[in-house]
């Protein structure tokens with residue numbers, strides 16, 4: 437019962453409790469939250485105490501910025517539950533192996549982020565944080581009220597106590613393992629008839645195609661894309677398959693960072709985290725977020741630089757929220773392309789979104805694409821489209837990329853084309869990345 441109250445309280449607070457009249461008011465409130473949070477955290481986390489180097493909570497914006505590598509290296513001293521990294525990994529790996537995601541470490545939920553082996557992140561949450569997360573997530577994602585009957589279908593690579601904690605009251609929660617075969621998913625979904633469907637876009641697109649072919653017969657009230665960046669191409673297919681706009685939840689091991697409003701605009705969750713912007717290109721409104729979560733205490737996240745590139749929306753959202761609105765989560769910094777400068781003197785960065793737009797502008801008939809940069813001089817593009825259009829489309833892609841490079845004073849790369857390999861979009865083992873850089877700078 438106590439747990440249920442925590443969920444309810446955070447649900448209500450998120451949904452109705454915070455009405456900032458202006459962005460200014462929101463920022464002032466955030467500042468107070470961070471300071472109060474740090475006064476609680478610093479005595480408990482040796483890692484952050486050392487990082488702060490004697491600076492007071494008021495001067496938190498001067499704390500050094502950390503990233504995944506620093507956080508994982510200092511994991512034992514960073515978390516406030518006294519959990520050692522080896523213990524946490526052992527628990528998380530055992531859960532992945534057995535597909536039983538319920539064990540905890542002394543009550544603390546342990547999760548693993550996806551990522552290449554050796555670069556996987558760990559996630560810790562206390563029972564209280566789990567309930568707070570559930571309440572906040574339900575407030576932001578649920579189409580109706582907390583009391584209306586809902587059946588949530590959640591597709592993930594790994595389940596977690598975190599997710600099953602929303603299974604209560606009128607709300608049913610079913611976990612779908614991304615590693616299961618599609619036929620099994622279709623049978624289960626047709627039986628379960630979810631009112632809310634949340635899955636990575638690669639899976640949503642397969643489900644949308646099954647819906648168009650009549651194999652999937654569900655009518656969810658809301659469809660949410662999670663865990664992978666939502667490509668405009670996939671968004672189109674998914675929206676058509678389910679006959680409704682696609683919503684998004686932006687979440688990673690580092691926190692619950694954003695959700696779409698009723699207009700479908702993605703807003704940063706500035707009621708949970710402060711997002712400092714490290715501008716990559718201010719005129720293009722592109723930045724890397726540095727986040728400070730003022731709620732998580734078991735695994736505090738203070739001035740943590742993510743590897744994502746976000747594009748701020750140019751127009752204010754009609755919903756009137758004072759929280760930053762985004763055009764898109766465009767991809768990872770590591771997937772920024774680099775071409776030789778036409779004026780000599782090194783390489784110039786090109787945003788993944790520019791590459792994406794150049795390719796999609798080549799033909800309206802492109803069904804699938806992937807672009808991999810193997811070296812500053814070589815880009816491989818895989819395309820799926822009607823065979824009769826292939827030749828013309830490849831020529832167009834080459835011209836569009838050359839034009840993009842010319843506009844940025846870069847030398848155009850050699851472009852090699854390949855057939856689309858359906859294995860690239862098989863959900864589960866690997867996240868779908870349509871724009872990928874494969875060489876180190």
Ligand SMILES: [Zn+2]
Pocket residue numbers: 697698699701703753754755756757761
């Ligand atoms: Zn909005």
